[in-house]
Amino acid sequence: MTAPTVAPHRPGQRAGRDGFLQLLHAEWTKFRTVLGWVTGMVVAALLVVLVALLTGVSSDQKGSPAVPTGPGGEPVTDSFYFVHQPLAGNGSITVSVSALKSSIPKGPGDLRPGTVPWAKAGLIIKDGTRQGSPYAAIMATGSHGVRMQDDYVNDTAGPPGPASAESPRWLRLDRSGDTITGYASTDGTNWAKVGTAQVSGLGSTAQVGLFVASPQAVVGLGTTGSVSTAAFGDLRFQGGWTGDEWTGAQLGAHSPTFAGFPENGSGSFTRSGGRFTVTGAGDIAPAVRYSLPAAGTLSGVLTGTFAALIAVIVVGALFITTEYRKNLIYVTLAASPRRGRVLLAKAIVLGAVTFVAGLAGAVLAVPLGERLSRAHGVYMFPVTPSTELRVALGTAALLAAASILALSVGAIFRNSAGAVTTVIVAIVLPYLLIANPFMPASVANWLTRVTPAAAFAVQQTLVRYPQVANPYTPYNDYYPLAPWAGLAVLAGYAVASLAVAAVLLNRRDA
Secondary structure (H helix, E strand, O other): OOOOOOOOOOHHHHHHHHHHHHHHHHHHHHHHHOHHHHHHHHHHHHHHHHHHHHHHHHOOOOOOOOOOEOOOOOEEEEOOEEEEEEEEEEEEEEEEEEEEEEEEEEEOOEEEEEOOOOOEEEEEEEOOOOOOOOEEEEEEEOOOOEEEEEOOOEEEEOOOOOOOOOOOEEEEEEEEOOEEEEEEEOOOOOOEEEEEEEOOOOOOEEEEEEEEEEOOEEEOOEEEOOEEEEEEEEEEEEEEEOOOOOEEEEOOOOOOOOOOOOOOOOOEEEEEOOEEEEEEOEOEEEOOOOOOOOOEOHHHHOOHHHHHHHHHHHHHHHHHHHHHHOOOHHHHHHHOOOHHHHHHHHHHHHHHHHHHHHHHHHHHHHHHHHHHHHHOOOOEOOOOHHHHHHHHHHHHHHHHHHHHHHHHHHHHHOOHHHHHHHHHHHHHHHHHHHOOOOOOHHHHHHHHHHOHHHHHHHHOOOOOOOOOOOOOOHHHOOOOOOHHHHHHHHHHHHHHHHHHHHHHHHHOOO
16 A cells, blocks of 8 residues: 655745735734825725715706616617507518618708618517517618617617618518517518517507607717608508508607607608608617716716725825835835835735725715615616626726736835826826717727726626617727726736836845
């Protein structure tokens, strides 16, 4: 029987680990015994909470109309012109779209032809006319060909190309229970399946018919309402249709998410035999920032992160520069000659303390800020519990990385004023620039890709929808990098600066 192999004892390794733990304890003792540094961290946490409370009570939206929500609980814009009649049970409807023309305002009372890429004209089946009710639709669009969309967030591409008199688009919707299937054709004879949707909640009788939507058009850094007109023909239907009476109305003209034109949301339809001309405004899609400009987000609740950032940067720089100013660095290095380990211990202690302070502030600020905002009538973009946790942890990590960056720059400069100024310029200045609504989107996106301010992406909660026109810029809380990727940019700056500081610390006399 072979005796078990015993790993050789390496006293140096254990001593090294024990020595580093002692070094961590020493740096923690330094930090907690300096009242100004501890106070700075407490102030940072309190600033996050205080600004959240001020944000919650500063906006009074009481009395505003309710925001429509879709089947998944998400805010939606559900405004379009609907020419419809009831369909009892299963059936199908077919129509051709031979024109889709849009206009946008060029001045007061001045409508001129324009391009609205996501203008929509086609067939829709919907659970009544209540905003946010389930639906499925197949449509011709201004610039994105035929699409099938359902329940606001789902979008499937069909045949490309615009509808015109020379090249009309035939569309068909089939219903079989909760299964809705969309088809498209270029000649009305040969059909291609575009997609199938399971739409629950339609009931035994649904409203089915023609629709026209004309969403906001992106113009420069903003958007403007629009109006579109479509020509329909060759209308045919099979199944449980109740008659030949069509009802037309502009839905959702007074909804908070309506961004159409004219302001009163007027639309119309005319019928001549089997041909219809329909004019409408609005959109049927997920709500985005420009749909709900007064709505709140978690990043808005956590605006205090900006103020807390300055506090932790100052503390981070002072944690190393104070030792240089008072010549205590010689005592520290004499006690631990391995200088890189000293800097690493400082970074770990500082980062851990800042993370805890930031997390405490965020965990308190988010529910308090949201509750106060809702109490004052502000609609909050919904988030999942996992997203809320990510924002809280990400905010704490953002502050911790910023404090370590300040520590590293302080070790490089050996001067608190220079270190604080440098780090504030690196993080805060880009943040102030992207907070300017007139900043070109290309510049704002570049700043939030390559500067430490990219870390604010960790607080974003809004979703980009390719089928919705919207200025997706950092100013509107849409960052070019994913949340953790943006935080990684700041972490990269902090690690690189810490490495440079370690090299310089080893080369200098002190």
